[in-house]
Amino acid sequence: MSNLRFYSPTPLTIGQTTALSENAAAHAIRVMRLKAGDTLSLFCGDGFDYQCALTSVEKKAAYVEVLGRTAVSNESPLxxxxxxxVSSGDRMDYTIQKAVELGVTEIFPLTTERSVTKLSGDRAEKRVEHWQGVAIAACEQSGRAVLPTVHAPVTLAQWLGQYETHSSLNILLNPVGAKQLAQLEKPSAPIHLLIGPEGGLSGNEIALATQHNFQSIVIGPRILRTETAAVTAIASMQTLWGDF
Known part of the structure; x- marks a missing residue:
């Protein structure tokens, strides 16, 4: 059972006894039918895996003792x-899941002019909570011990007003891009990868991004779906400059 691995939303220290999260407890009790004495691993986002043993199992709760920890060194150099x-339905979930598996450090959902799904208020909060859960599950599966943050949706203009783009490599996927990734030098600074929704970014949004140091890049001669574009671009970067 030692290969079971779950996320802990609270910090962990060796020797403490802590409750599993609701989702982790449900999986451990109902799906895996673990019992006191069985072992599993937890991570809380600090770069370590914590080896734990179940101390008690109740109907809807489970408690573990933290026995030790091991540093996890699988974060991308990029x-x-x-x-x-923001794309509709399962497309956004798929994009977040695969982006986390491929090593991204942060995800900024953007509400664009052509986004089919419009989010605000409570609906936006619930959607961000869901997306963060997708990221957690992707970390559990892929072995990452640092959890990427999924931010609340903003417009491209709002994002550009909050974040600095002068010292980073800013890439805009554009079917009419003038360059290919292989033509760029390996970056030492953060990479901002901008991808539109199902209908792509509008001309105004492309112009705005270009004014803020984003350069248009094309990946291959075929137009990719939004969820395919994200996976392909990140995997290409990891192949060219990262740890693939």
């Missing part, structure tokens, strides 16, 4: 921040 136009 600091890729994904700026993803």
């Amino acid at each position: 600091n890729i921040r994904l700026l993803q136009g």
